[in-house]
Amino acid sequence: MLRTILAVLFAVCYLIIGIPVLFVEWLIGKKNPHLRDISSLRMVQWAFHVICRICGVKLTVKGQENVPKGIPVLYVANHNSYFDIMITYALCPDLTGYIAKDSLEKVPLLNIWMKRLYCLFLKRDDMKASLKTILQAIEYVKKGISICIFPEGTRGDSDEMAPFKEGSMKIAEKTGCPIVPMAISHTRDIIKDHMPFVKPTHVTVEYGAPIYPKELAKEERRALGRLSQNMIQEMLDAQKASEQ
Known part of the structure; x- marks a missing residue:
């Protein structure tokens, strides 16, 4: 109970105090857009890190050496909880925009920070709008900004992943950017069955070997979703086996 209250209070205070900070960041961006982007990234990462600490998240990270340096990538992960976003975003080495569901665009102040950090909002039931979102993500990657997606399309309620949607792999x-599979374990346990209360949980985030689309045969490029999902499943199975 106390952890939940403290986490919510911190998030609300951060968003309120962040109002003048957003203005300062806007001024910085007038002269140095890159400095604005990096400073915004680090501030949000710090906030997410604090929230996870308050909620008692103990984190184990594996395979960070698999993330290519100096180039944008497409992070692809399984999805179990909102904590997936907070935990993995706090680990991003460079600018990274997340593709999130469109309902988050309606959250005051949070939506401003998300747009500032190149996040995109996906309307799952609108094919035309979804295509526009994917095209914008492609443009971001071409500008050097990484993108993170959860190709299941929604948070899972079980340990079994839903089939990855191939459209997001476009x-x-x-762009030819590397795909970095991410296997995330136990974030569902932070809040599952006792919502809205949180409990201390040991979470594992593992980065798999990058997939380079240009090195694959044409048939394999058509099944990037299945290929990355299989890699994530193998990592999840190995994590589970090591815990037994």
């Missing part, structure tokens, strides 16, 4: 197929 981001890598069209």
